[in-house]
Amino acid sequence: MKTRRHFIKSAGALALGSMILPELTFAMARIKNPGIQLYTVRTEMLADAKGTLKQLANLGIKQIESARSAKGNYYGLTGKEMKQECKDLGMTLRSGHVAVDAKWQQTMEDAAEAGQEYLICSSMPKSGQTIDNYKQTAEVFNRSGEECRKMGLKFGYHNHDYEFEKVGGQVLYDVLMDNTDPKLVHMELDLGWVVASGNDPLEYFKKYKGRFPLWHLKDMDLQKKHSTEFGKGGLDIVKVLQNQNESGLKYFFIEQEEYAKTPLESMKYNMDYLERTRI
Numbered sequence: 001m002k003t004r005r006h007f008i009k010s011a012g013a014l015a016l017g018s019m020i021l022p023e024l025t026f027a028m029a030r031i032k033n034p035g036i037q038l039y040t041v042r043t044e045m046l047a048d049a050k051g052t053l054k055q056l057a058n059l060g061i062k063q064i065e066s067a068r069s070a071k072g073n074y075y076g077l078t079g080k081e082m083k084q085e086c087k088d089l090g091m092t093l094r095s096g097h098v099a100v101d102a103k104w105q106q107t108m109e110d111a112a113e114a115g116q117e118y119l120i121c122s123s124m125p126k127s128g129q130t131i132d133n134y135k136q137t138a139e140v141f142n143r144s145g146e147e148c149r150k151m152g153l154k155f156g157y158h159n160h161d162y163e164f165e166k167v168g169g170q171v172l173y174d175v176l177m178d179n180t181d182p183k184l185v186h187m188e189l190d191l192g193w194v195v196a197s198g199n200d201p202l203e204y205f206k207k208y209k210g211r212f213p214l215w216h217l218k219d220m221d222l223q224k225k226h227s228t229e230f231g232k233g234g235l236d237i238v239k240v241l242q243n244q245n246e247s248g249l250k251y252f253f254i255e256q257e258e259y260a261k262t263p264l265e266s267m268k269y270n271m272d273y274l275e276r277t278r279i
Contacts, residue, residue, distance in 0.1 A: 028278040031241060034271065035063025035094065037216060037255035041263045042069065049075040050085055055264060057089035059271045065095040065253040067122070073098060073107065079114030094251055095188075095214065097122035097158065100144050112151050118214065119148055120156045120188050129165055134172050138179035145184025156186040156214060161225070164197035177208055187211050189247070190255070192218030195234050196225050202243055210248035215240075216255040226258040229266050230273040241279045 036056060038045050044052040046069055053064075064086050069075050073096055074082040086093045095118035098107045111119050125140055126133060145155040157180075163173040177187070189212040194201045205212065217240075219233035220226070230237055240247075259266040 031274045031277055031279060033062050033251065034060065034274055035065060035251050035253040036061050036267065037065045037067060037097070037253040038075075039067040039097070040254065040256050040267065042067065044263060045069065045075045046071060049077055049082075053085055053089055053091070056267070057091055059264075059268055060275075061267075061271070062091055063094045063251050063253065064091050065097065065118075065120070066093065067097040068099065073110060074114070079110040079112075079116075083114045083116075094118065095120055095253070099123070100125050100140060104144070104147075108148060108151050108153060111153055116153070118154045118156055118186065118188075120158050120214070122158050123160070124163075129162065129167060129172060131167055131170060131172070131175055134175040135179050138176055138185075141176075141185045142181050145181065145186075149184065154186050155184065156188050158188045158216065159190050159193055161193045161197040164194070164199055174207075177211070182211055186213050188214035188216065190216040190218060191235055191240055192216065192220035192227055192233070192255075196220045196222060201240050202246075205243055205246040209246055212247040213250040215247070215249060215252040217252045218255045227256045228258065229256070229260060230270045237273075238277060238279055241277075 041052055041056070044055075056064075066073055066075070066082065073079075077085065083093050093114055093116045096111060096114075096116055097120050098111075100121050108119065121141070121144070124133075124137060126137065141155065141157060148155040157176070159173060163176065165172055187208075189201060189204065191201050193216075194204065217237070218227050219230050219235045219237065221228045221232070222234040227233075254267065254270055256263070256266050256270070260269075
């Protein structure tokens with residue numbers, strides 16, 4: 001026979017559970033606003049840019065980051081045409097990988113016409129693993145950032161693994177971070193290359209809090225140093241996404257350069273992985 005004390009205890013537990021459950025439900029949130037770096041589907045974009053964009057939209061991709069190609073920054077389309085194609089498919093052309101070179105002014109003008117928010121330098125303008133080169137590069141990036149700001153754009157840089165080499169006890173990437181103006185240079189952290197270099201993205205989130213508004217969400221086979229489908233490599237995807245606020249994340253772009261089968265099949269696998277994942 002149930003006593004009054006047993007009834008009160010059970011009722012209290014039920015009430016406590018009802019208070020905790022919404023918090024748990026809230027904590028286990030879906031991953032929203034997925035993007036792609038189009039280098040992932042580079043061959044497909046060159047062959048049929050419009051058709052490939054449609055296939056990506058059907059997978060649930062919302063944000064687009066373009067990359068330089070044999071047909072220009074927009075795969076044979078103008079910036080304006082690229083913007084409209086994305087809009088028609090419910091996507092946004094958000095960013096683009098470019099070079100700071102002799103065509104820099106035209107690159108900025110095309111990006112402004114495309115209505116994108118970011119221009120990302122995809123590799124070091126000048127080779128040389130020296131502290132002086134990284135300091136000089138930081139000066140170039142600060143100037144480029146100021147030029148972009150005047151045109152309503154945001155400038156940034158995308159890392160690989162070599163920037164994490166040490167020279168004279170200093171990490172070269174840190175030299176770049178310490179000598180660039182956070183208001184002018186918005187870093188895109190390639191998480192796959194960070195872990196491939198033996199570093200922890202969370203440590204960089206803490207050290208340079210709020211300085212990584214863009215990510216390349218890339219899982220990496222750490223033995224081969226090849227990108228791979230989500231969940232098959234060394235990146236703790238859930239953990240980095242749980243710490244996105246410390247990073248200052250606004251948008252992430254899935255990037256994969258090597259595939260189990262085809263680029264689009266890998267993208268479907270990655271999107272299915274994100275659909276199942278809660279953070």
